Amino acid sequence: MTTTAPTPIVDAQIAHAQIDWDEHGNPHSRVFSDVYFSTESGLDETRHVFLIQNELPERFAALPAGGRMVIGETGFGTGLNFLCAWQLFNANAVADARLHFVSVEKYPLSRADLQRALGLWPELKALADQLLGRYVAVHQGFQRLVFDGGRVTLTLLIGDALDMLPQLDGQIDAWFLDGFAPAKNPEMWTPELFAELARLAAPGSTIATFTSTGWVRRSLNAAGFKMKRVPGIGHKWEVLKGRFIGWPADVPTPPPIKPWFARPRSTLPSPGYPRTALVIGAGLAGCATAESLAARGWQVSLLERHGDLAQEASGNPQGVLYLKLSAHGTALSQLILSGFGHTRRLLERLQRGLDWDDCGVLQLAFDEKEQARQAQLAAAFPDDLLHVLNRAGAESRAGVVLDSGGLFYPQGGWVHPPALCRDQASANNIQLLTHNDVIGLRRDGALWQAWDGERLLACAPVVVLAGAAEIKRFPPSADLPLKRIRGQITRLAATPESQTLTTVVCAEGYVAPARSGEHTLGASFAFNSDDLTPSTAEHLDNLELLREISEDLTERLNANGLPAEDLQGRAAFRCTSPDYLPIVGPLADRATFLQAYAVLRKDARQTPDTDCPWLDGLYVNSGHGSRGLITAPLSGELIAAWLDDEPLPLPRSVAEACHPNRFALRGLIRGK
Ligand SMILES: Cc1cc2nc3c(=O)[nH]c(=O)nc-3n(C[C@H](O)[C@H](O)[C@H](O)COP(=O)(O)OP(=O)(O)OC[C@H]3O[C@@H](n4cnc5c(N)ncnc54)[C@H](O)[C@@H]3O)c2cc1C
């Protein structure tokens, strides 16, 4: 289990790999002056060194129904090792086993280079095409890519191995120690790296590497692996294989995770046994949770009080994929970058133009403060994520007259949230139960029961509360500090003149290019309103937001002369937490928690040796505020990772920053 590392100030300006191609079309790293794979036979070498020495053919074949294997790799490179492992897994593992591949990469290949490199292996084409299809928005940090309906998961850690692996919480069954020759890349092949491989090793974990260098073998032995030289292949006379035998006695063990953020010790059925879960609430958070659980073999009942999914906050015709980043690598900013990548890749499954569009998002630099913020972001992040446009550039992007330039996010765009919800809730093992308003939650033995008054709606050992601020109606989640903020969007009919708008444009509000003949204009913020009847005053406020974006577009939409009473739209509640991070993870019994850790009131540095009083099987996915499109889908993966004891899809520190226990903990530390 990992330690809580302080949130690093990340260098988000990670560069793509600089590649030269030799006369046979093989990739060669300019920075490391080394080859990505053996130019004689990359496939044979990968199979011999990494697959055979880790005994993967036998181990994949031995996986039980519902079983899982986690592979870790240093240096994703062209993804050749990943694709070979995937191919072998498909050939050897039972249908409902899962492969989880975690790979760290400092210099990710550009998509064009990846395509060119993978073109060298026609026999991997079917899998390579799937990888290429998902290889979008792969930015700094943790990036999750899901294949084959969740049978294969790839978690890329984009950054330096020595920075990224300490943030990983997961247990690796087999290590592929790759990463250019030690002599060409001495900064990576260090005792610190080997200690991380050991920290993350599952009991009995294996390791293989192409090098047989003596000091690498000795260092791995010193880190807790038992290494041996074995015959190599091609021009490699010998390679190394090994097994983790235990943390070395003479090295202090890594400090344990604080009990309030530890993984609940589960009494739930293991994979392979029938596993059922209730998800309460069918908006973005509930549908994402249902998909992530269903992909892991859970039978999910998705309970929704309305007649269909996505009827509340997730029911707007268009929402914006807008990344409110910080140049300082805050937990929120890391979550946004990882969540954006994940959502963006999910959207590739939907219909462009109707369900979503990657038309880009332009955030106008409407005042000096915003201009300065944008300059800071542009210096901190790569151009393919965001870049500054001057006024002329912004106008030519947007297709309308503007008052200023701004920051352009070329991979952003708009989404029809109900389409994403529907897609995520479409697996066969998800049953959508509409008109199921859960009023009460009761515990009966090992099961949670969902009741509507005196009617038992459903029961299961696992419940995920995904009903936005409504989760406060249940006593176990009643104290979570969630607030509702009413918001209203206005729908404006497209005109021939408004068709020129080619990107989402945001200032204080936003306007999107037309979907099905209508533009969405948003959105108001009303902090003290409980009424969801659309109000004319807020429509007029939205029109004012439009004028601030562009007078020209306002005229193109004939929006100046529209009779106020004809304005159409809808209102819903956002659900926010005080620190603007979502609340995602397992729930503890609050009263027992406060007692168990009462000593923190006096001394915040104490860590009582007391297990957290978890409410077995009870989880929350809520608090997605104004950016659920970016945070909710990845939060589904986070819930599933907590539940199934998988590698977390986010750095440990970010998962802790989103943890439901953070509020009770802060309360204790502040002496409340
Ligand atoms: C006006 C407005 C504009 C927005 N614009 C954007 C945007 O541009 N980009 C963006 O990313 N985000 C935007 N958001 C935020 C985004 O819509 C939310 O973050 C997201 O929809 C939250 O999803 P959710 O599933 O948590 O909540 P919801 O969509 O509210 O879903 C909760 C569901 O749970 C159900 N439920 C609750 N309690 C129960 C119960 N006890 N039993 C059964 N069912 C229950 C509800 O009926 C509802 O269907 C906007 C929000 C609003 C209001």
Ligand SMILES: C[S@@+](CC[C@H](N)C(=O)[O-])C[C@H]1O[C@@H](n2cnc3c(N)ncnc32)[C@H](O)[C@@H]1O
């Ligand atoms: C030989 S290539 C890996 C080949 C790869 N496994 C494949 O299947 O194509 C080595 C990779 O390690 C990456 N790398 C080198 N040093 C690194 C570091 N310190 N952290 C993360 N990745 C690193 C390089 O950018 C390169 O992509």
